[in-house]
Amino acid sequence: MRRALQLVLVFVTAGLGSAYSGEVIDRIVAVVNRGVVLQSDVELAVRYEAFLEGRAVGEVSDKDYRKALDRLVDQELLRQEMGEALTIPASEVQARVAEIRSQFPEGRVESDWQARLGKYGLTSADLAERVRVQLELWRFVELRLRPNVRVDDSAVDSYYRDEFLPRLRESGAEDVPLTEVSARIRQILVERNVDQLLSAWLHNLRDQSEVHLELDKHSPGVVSSAERVANKAQ
């Protein structure tokens, strides 16, 4: 009898569960190898980007949402390559946060600053975390790719002759000797090469990895993704 009562309770509970499902607090939107990207990650990233760019949350489109998801997949791939996280000193994070803050008029007054953060559904901790993550990845990319970059003198000459001088002349300025600007041109070319290497690397990583976007399985939700971001922000 007791066994029969237990079975009844189980079925009743199961039936109630299916009839009244609870609120979805988060969702997996992408599986990257053994890692996942949660919907909340994407929303945070979108809000963070909107915050930095000064865009209203309402302006975020599904297209922006998808782009942010792509970037998060890339970041996840890099993070898996990185293995152990690089240690970013808290001061560096704070410095970067302070630099960001200094770029906004609201940054001068704490309350204003907090209000602006809140407008995007962010906290100071969220901002610091995002900055930390970005600095981590940035440094990792620099460490991995920069040693592989070689810029020879001919490339510097070519840039000087084909890009720099024409633009300088357009501005109406006189020619500057190559020796004066070669170091900076070399730096630009290094950065360019790093950029190209990064693109190629990410492409290879995607090819070699198993990346499943779960976005399409939740299409009703996707449609309202931007709205969710806006709602969260409010």
Add this chain to the structure above:
Amino acid sequence: MTDGKTNPRRNRLWIQAALGLLLLGAFVATGWYFTSPQFNRWVRNKVIADVERATGGRVDIGQLRWTLWKLEFEARDVTVHGLEPPGEIPYLHVDRINLRAKVMSALKRQVGLRFLELDRPVFHLIINPDGSTNQPVPRKRSSQSPIETLFDLATDEIRVSRGEVRINDRPVPIDFAASDVAAAMSYDSGGPRYHGSLHVGKIDTKFKDMRPFSAVADAQFVLAGHTFHVTSLTMKSGDSHLVASGYIQDLSSAAVDVNYRATLDLRNVGAISRTRQMRHGVLHLDGRGTYTQSAFNSIGRLTVSGLDWQEPSVRIRNVSLASDYRVDNLRLLLPNISAAIFGGRATGKVEVLNWLSQQTASRMLAANPRPQQQVRQGSAIFQISGVGLSGIVGAISTPSLPLDRVNMVGATSGSIAATWTGELSKAVAELDLAIVPPANTTPQQVPVTGTVQGRYLGSSGVLRIASAELSTPATRVEAGGSLGSTAAALRITATTSNLGELTPIFAAQGHSASLPVDLHGQATFDGTVGGRISAPTIAGHLQITDFESLIAPPAMLGRGQKAPVGKTVASEMSASNPRTVRRMHWDIFSTDLHYSPSSLALRNSALRRGNAQINFDLNAQLHRGRFTETSPFTAHVNAHRAQVADLQTLAGYDYPLSGIADVNVRVSGTQSTLRGNGHVVVSSAVVHGHPVDRASADVDFANGEAQFNNIIVAQKRARVLGAAAYNITTHGFRFRLRGNNFNLADIPVLQQGRLKHAGLMSFEADGSGTPDAPIINANVSVTNFVVNGERAGDITAQARTVGETLTLSARSNVGDSDLTVNGTVRLRDDFPAAISIRFAHLDFDPLVQAYLRGRMTGDSSLAGAIDMRGPLRRLRDLQVQGELSQIYVPIENIQVRNHGPIRFAISQQVLQLKELHLLAEGTDFTATGMAELSGERRLDLVALGHVNLKIVQTLNPDYVSYGNLSMDVKVNGTVANPLVNGHVQVANAGISYIDLPNGLSDINGDLVFNRDRLQIQNMTARTGGGTLNLTGYVTYARTIGFNIQAFAKDIRLRYPPGVSSMADANVRLSGTLRNSTLTGDVTITRFGLNPRFDFAQYLARSKQPPELTDPDSPLTNLRLDLHVTSTPELQVQTSLARLSGNVDLRLRGTAARPTVLGRVDIIDGDVFFNGTKYHVERGDITFTNPTRVEPVLDIEASTRVRNYDITLGFHGPTEKLSTTYRSDPPLATADIIALLAFGRTREESAMQPVSSQNFTETASNAILGQALNATVSSRVQKLFGVSRIKIDPQVGGAENNPSGARVTIEQQVANNLTITYITDLARSNQQIISVEYNVTRAVSILAVRDQNGIVSFDVRIRHRKR
């Protein structure tokens, strides 16, 4: 009874006798009657009557005779009178008729004709205007049939001589002999008409002055009234035959209508008509014609096939043509000739007026021309197209000008128009021809383009060329003038860049198949060609540029052998190996040429090559265009600054002589009687590798001998004077030379190798004879002979020839040394010699030092004797016996000396070491055996004893060695593949190589030789303070290989310089000398840096291009594959560096050029970098470049400047090192850089007067900063989607050096004292000097003298809060 009674038998006898007498009487009477004039007259009348009856005419017979028993009859003056009037030539008259009959059947009384001869028969037919003739009419016999056989004649042979058929006084000569002749004629009184037939089995006849010919003929004819109808006429002779039929309708008009068809074998026609030019062909005629007494005409069509026409100057083959023809007694017309000739076509028209006229133009010019007879006039016009040039060239080629040997191809088109008056041979032809090359040719063909305009004059056989231009791919000829079969006057300008096109013509002239000239430039001839074609004369200017002369070496001719007459050098050359042909390049050859078959003259000739030039004139008589051994010639040769090697090549010699020659020689005569003289000067010469400043001689040629008088050879102070002569034919020579002041130090051959000689040499030498039987006397002396700086005394040597024997003697002595050489050489055959060398107390230090590199520590001494016997021309048969009674060599203070004599012998190139026993300190060595000096170079040696290894280092000073080595070794096999068996023991030995950081000491162990392998047994050594155990083996069969395993413990390695490490190792060395590998593991247990070791300098040095290493160095061929690790957290401590870390490296590459892969982790420490001391907080160095040592840094280091703790990050390879800057208190990067560079922040710098940026700098900075910003922003955007990021454009920019280029030197002179010196390169007198003294860690005093000369002091107190 007998008397009265008649005997019947007797009566029969009487009757028989009486009958016999009666018969005899009758026979006699008959015979008498047959020979009686009465019978003769009867017969004559009978014959006359019969003939008259048969012909109808009156017959006269002058005389009739016969010989019955021969059945031979002869009639003379037989005349048949026709109806002609009296006084006319009778119808038929024969001077003599001779016939022989034969009895065909006695029973049937059939008699035939065997032979019929008509001598001078004259048949006269008169055709009257009314058609009647003088033909007599046979008398008709009424009782007979209307057709009466007039005669039916058959004879085996018929001969008509001097006959004549006269028709109306027009005579036609007849002269023939025929066989098997049958003729019959019958008279048909019903017509009335005559039927005739004639068959001639073989007729031999001739016309006029033609050759006689034979023919077979059949004819059928009918003569009726006024008509004469030849129903058929066939005639056949050889391959020619004629079929005709015709009739004379009206005998009164004598109009003949004929249809004919003839096929003529033109070869036979040519032979019969004596037209020898006509060699082959068939003529077909098919036509009809009419003939009247006043005129004739014929029309028809002719075809000629396979016509060959050959004249001395023209040959035409296989021509076929066809044309209609129309001919009458005035005109011959071929209106539409179409001919196929040489692959092309010719169409045209030929017309000849008065073609039957015998009057020629010359006769026309005669004083009394007959106006009624017109002169013959002809014209021919032809258009030709596509006629093969090769055919035309072949047609006009002659043996003397065989143009057909050049395989010229082209298609000729144009027109030929000829007219003539009188004979065809006097024709004048206008030519206008164009030649077009074919589209495709084979390599053997020479395509020709050109035009020819000219006129051919048949009367003189001359072709007058108005203009002719012919060109091939490489040759162009322009010509004008006249060209005839007997004479030519042609102006020619010819240019060619490929003589190969003309080679076939030269070959056809009997010269070489290939010209001895290889032309790269052009050959140009501008001149005239005259004389006869078969013997032309050529005059003009010839110039050849950029060519090589090909000269066969004299070795092709045996000694004393002469070049065969008529063969050129090139022909010899072509028969020999082409690789032996010597080529010599010339820039230009020019000459004025005059050639005729009897002479050749070259004037103003010049051969030039670079700066050298040979000028010469040559006059030679030729025999039929050839230069022979007996051809006299004169030549004057003048060469200025010519290369001796080139002159040798020209002369056919190849001695090792070089130099610059000036030659002036005149010669004359023939090759065998050459005479002349001249002068030769050679400067800057090299003879057998010996330089000679100048050599000169007067040269005389006489009697086949070249004499060199007043020879002077000078080299520095050395002089050779004398005279010499050489007979080119007998190879005999004689010379007398004196030389002195030769410094041996100036003779290169005596300075080669390790021995350097010096001394003054002089000599006197005279000789004569031949190379096979020379006579030589010479004295040679060398004073102050020095070898490698070691004085060897004076040397005197003499050579004297007495009879066949040359006696040699030489002597040298200095101090106690004594060296004598004595010997004899028989100067015949192979020069058998017996030479002995004796020496005592001979100091051979130079020899030993040369090979032991100056390791001598005293004077050496050698005594002994060497005897040599055998032929000097066959050194391999030389027998050598040697015995060294005493040898003493001090090496590295080890006195090596012999124990007992050292004896050896060489026989058949086999060295026999009979006895060798050397003693020295720690050394006792004996060896015996043999070694072949050639062939397989087999060995059979036994070595026994012990050796002080210090001797080893004398062989190569790069090694340092000591110790003892005991051996008992046998060597067999060959030098290339020795087989060694035995045992070697090493005791207390050591060896080190100069390029290796560590050497080996305390080497002890055993080595066992086992054929081609050296096994290392129980070998121990010490190196770098540690121990080393060695096992393995070395092979030395064809190449030296090894496989050695080493276990090392606590070995200190001082490499690279300044770095000392202690390590344990387990490594293996394997491979060969050319390719070896060192593998294994090395564990570093301790690591130290020299206080002076600057890591930055080491890295900078490693970035330099690798030095060129000796490819044979063992280090170059030693590949590394070592795994170097460290003990955990290896401590590195030096006075300026204290680091701890881990090492995990792979050492790759070669020992000469190592590379490193792996990683070094630095945990903590201080380093001295770029002259500055830094505290390394953390870092790692990775090596990833597999081609060189290239560390990639990732180091965080901190230092302190003023009151700022600055942390620098060094990232990336040292070449592209990027540096990050942080500071405490925090400063902007630019401030940190400014602080490091200038000792103050930007804010402080702003206090300094800084020149404001001009517009260009601002624009430049903006553009570059924007570009950098865009690049980095792109990446940030890609990763994080954030575009708002600021990159300070001043980083790395001009702000780093705000006031211009500066040099900053910071030197920490003590732990607490730092001096910084900053100078502005752009401005003078602007130096900043700062001295910072750290009183404590927190307090420092800074003294600064700024660029304005103001000295200030700062006291700084640092306090750091955490």
